[in-house]
Amino acid sequence: MKEEEKEQTQITRLDFLKTLWFGLGGLVTIELGGLTVAYLQPHVTEGEFGSIITAGNVDDFPPGSVTHIPNGRFYLSRLQDGGFLALYQRCTHLGCNVPWDQNLGKFVCPCHNSQFTQDGDVLNPPAPRPLDLFPITIENGVIKVNTSKPISRDKINSTDVVYA
Ligand code: FES
Incomplete structure (x- = not known):
């Protein structure tokens, strides 16, 4: 493999890892946002005041x-x-x-x-x-x-x- 091709392959792997980390970070952020919204919703149990x-x-x-x-x-x-x-x-x-x-x-x-x-x-x-x-x-x-x-x-x- 030529030196130039090796460099291109490394850049591609680096880009892939960056994309993967951004993707995982985004998923974690969305998950945490969903949990926060669920936590802030009023919790009313059937048969109790508010229901x-x-x-x-x-x-x-x-x-x-x-x-x-x-x-x-x-x-x-x-x-x-x-x-x-x-x-x-x-x-x-x-x-x-x-x-x-x-x-x-x-x-x-x-x-x-x-x-x-x-x-x-x-x-x-x-x-x-x-x-x-x-x-x-x-x-x-x-x-x-x-x-x-x-x-x-x-x-x-x-x-x-x-x-x-
Ligand atoms: S008379 Fe009922 S709260 Fe004042």
């Missing part, structure tokens, strides 16, 4: 009842006419958890006494607006509530109520 929660069957909730669903952080309120609302348990004033008072028939916030009706409307300030809602779907008599994004509302509306 779709199965609250129960329609018949489990008598008209006029308010049932706390702790893992979903909401109250399932069944109105006297049979309609359902999933009310976020957070007060719209400063975010305290608002308990339902069965004896008084209303939600009463312990910190500054905001009060809300069974459908979440403000009875007593300082809460500036009704309790937030979560979307409800009812399929084959099973109530599912999507707790991924609460719906804020300025006033209550009859279209908020979901019927089986």
Whole structure:
């Protein structure tokens, strides 16, 4: 082999090695980027707050009842006419958890006494607006509530109520 051909072969091998190293470096970078994106995604487990929660069957909730669903952080309120609302348990004033008072028939916030009706409307300030809602779907008599994004509302509306 001539001296010139040897040199060309060496350059080609060197180029190949460089290309290989760049390729591997690129793959490692892409892999790390993918892992980082996966790590930063919110991790929501089925049945926990932030996911779709199965609250129960329609018949489990008598008209006029308010049932706390702790893992979903909401109250399932069944109105006297049979309609359902999933009310976020957070007060719209400063975010305290608002308990339902069965004896008084209303939600009463312990910190500054905001009060809300069974459908979440403000009875007593300082809460500036009704309790937030979560979307409800009812399929084959099973109530599912999507707790991924609460719906804020300025006033209550009859279209908020979901019927089986
Ligand atoms: S957080 Fe409920 S009254 Fe203030």
